Amino acid sequence: MARSTKTEVSKLLRVLVVGGVALAAAAGPAAAAADDKAPAEQGAAAKAKDKPAAKHKGKAKEKAKEDAKAGEAKDSGAGGVKGW
Amino acid sequence: MSGPGLPVPDRVRELAASAWVFRWQVELEAEVRFAGLANRLESLGAPTLIVELARRAAGEEARHAVLCARMAAELGRPVPALSPPPPPAVAPSGLAEEEAVTYELTAACCVTESVSVAVLTALLPAAGAPSLHRALRELLADEVGHARLGWAHLALARERGRTAFLGPLLPAMLEGSVDEDLFLPVEPAREEPALLPLGVLPHALKRELFARSLEEVVFPGLEGAGVDAAAGRAWLAARAGAAGDAPASR
Numbered sequence: 001m002a003r004s005t006k007t008e009v010s011k012l013l014r015v016l017v018v019g020g021v022a023l024a025a026a027a028g029p030a031a032a033a034a035d036d037k038a039p040a041e042q043g044a045a046a047k048a049k050d051k052p053a054a055k056h057k058g059k060a061k062e063k064a065k066e067d068a069k070a071g072e073a074k075d076s077g078a079g080g081v082k083g084w
Numbered sequence: 085m086s087g088p089g090l091p092v093p094d095r096v097r098e099l100a101a102s103a104w105v106f107r108w109q110v111e112l113e114a115e116v117r118f119a120g121l122a123n124r125l126e127s128l129g130a131p132t133l134i135v136e137l138a139r140r141a142a143g144e145e146a147r148h149a150v151l152c153a154r155m156a157a158e159l160g161r162p163v164p165a166l167s168p169p170p171p172p173a174v175a176p177s178g179l180a181e182e183e184a185v186t187y188e189l190t191a192a193c194c195v196t197e198s199v200s201v202a203v204l205t206a207l208l209p210a211a212g213a214p215s216l217h218r219a220l221r222e223l224l225a226d227e228v229g230h231a232r233l234g235w236a237h238l239a240l241a242r243e244r245g246r247t248a249f250l251g252p253l254l255p256a257m258l259e260g261s262v263d264e265d266l267f268l269p270v271e272p273a274r275e276e277p278a279l280l281p282l283g284v285l286p287h288a289l290k291r292e293l294f295a296r297s298l299e300e301v302v303f304p305g306l307e308g309a310g311v312d313a314a315a316g317r318a319w320l321a322a323r324a325g326a327a328g329d330a331p332a333s334r
């Protein structure tokens with residue numbers, strides 16, 4: 001690939017990802033939405049913080065759940081979006 | 085695959101035309117996808133700015149479809165009279181609605197729109213006709229916004245601790261985003277540099293740009309948003325390895 005194309009691609013991290021994160025900051029109230037929508041989860045998260053063992057167990061459980069999800073991903077119709 | 089026996093310039097033109105027809109279809113599907121996502125984001129209580137960006141993106145994709153149809157027609161291949169059917173859902177079944185929306189925005193925006201921006205950026209300086217140059221510039225400006233929408237949503241989802249589930253799903257997401265033959269050898273006409281001034285990347289360059297976009301934009305972006313991209317990186321290494329590509333230098 002031409003050197004200029006390489007440079008262009010590496011610039012996109014800032015243009016797209018950092019640009020998106022800035023947009024999120026401008027968009028604002030993700031935290032407010034969390035307060036409204038997931039009080040049970042927030043409570044659970046706070047409890048897990050108090051108990052490191054529980055947090056660890058939760059993480060392992062989460063990991064197992066993710067591994068299972070990956071195996072099932074194909075069967076469950078997980079796909080992607082075709083573009084240019 | 086061997087060519088149909090046409091002289092190369094005709095075959096190249098034909099390939100370019102069919103690429104623009106395919107893009108017309110992709111843009112119409114994106115219109116429907118963004119319109120649906122805007123409604124779903126609104127129902128989930130997403131910030132107004134995010135909802136509005138998704139809604140605006142739907143309108144922009146409709147305009148892109150018109151541009152792509154025009155390019156296809158200029159190359160001698162009018163698009164079908166009937167629009168394609170609505171796109172299928174891409175999120176795996178069994179996800180909660182919030183996660184399903186995050187999955188779809190990640191697939192459509194963080195992956196596909198980010199790669200599209202890289203493709204358009206590469207195509208722009210090679211565009212032959214002024215009308216093509218104008219069209220690519222217009223598309224590029226909008227697709228930057230669409231990619232940012234995805235990264236913005238992901239940053240917000242990260243604040244809520246709702247992004248880690250994406251990691252193991254990345255291989256399926258990436259697999260579904262590429263043409264079946266992206267990592268395979270193709271007929272020589274598809275590697276013709278003469279495709280570039282018609283707004284189409286030669287196959288090997290398309291593959292290289294896709295891989296580089298994942299390595300330099302998508303994977304770091306995902307990792308920054310709390311997604312373990314290891315499974316995605318492994319998928320790319322396996323696919324690029326099978327295609328005989330050397331891993332891109334850092």
Ligand SMILES: [Fe+2]
Pocket residue numbers: 111114144145148223227
């Ligand atoms: Fe578009």
Ligand SMILES: [Fe+2]
Pocket residue numbers: 114145197226227230
């Ligand atoms: Fe787009």
